[in-house]
Amino acid sequence: MSLEIRDDHFMVCTDCQMIIVNDDASSLDYSLSEDAANEREEQIRKAITDIQSDGSYLVAGDDDQNDEFSSRACDCCGTRLAGERYHCRLLRNVLQEGRGY
Numbered sequence: 528m529s530l531e532i533r534d535d536h537f538m539v540c541t542d543c544q545m546i547i548v549n550d551d552a553s554s555l556d557y558s559l560s561e562d563a564a565n566e567r568e569e570q571i572r573k574a575i576t577d578i579q580s581d582g583s584y585l586v587a588g589d590d591d592q593n594d595e596f597s598s599r600a601c602d603c604c605g606t607r608l609a610g611e612r613y614h615c616r617l618l619r620n621v622l623q624e625g626r627g628y
Contacts, residue, residue, distance in 0.1 A: 533583055534617035538594065540601040544613040546571050547603070548587045574604045578617070588614030 539547060545554050546568070555564035578585060585603070592614035600607050602615075 528620050531619050531621045532616055533619050534602075535588070537585065537588070537602045537615045537617050538597070538599060538612040539585075539603045539615050540606050540608070541611055541613070542567060542606075543571050543574070543601055543603040544587075544615070547575065547585045547615060571604050578603065581619075583617050583619045585615050585617055588616045590614070 542552075542555060545551055552564070552568040552571070555567050559567060575585060594612040596609065597612045598607065598609040599612060601612070
């Protein structure tokens, strides 16, 4: 089995990046009320689950490709709030022909 990069230009917001990389949503508590933070975490986790539903998975990418300030929509949750965008990769396991996996 080998890895295939399905999307090497997957750019995510700070909120999504913390959950994708660290499985940690505690940073949401600093800028949102408890209820709003819980709702935002649910939204992000659902977006990640939907993206990975075909067996793909998101991983941290190349820090040199991060964008310090962007109004581009987050490729994960879709937010259009301007801010930093972090490079991630969408990967998928693929069978190698002739290997019998």
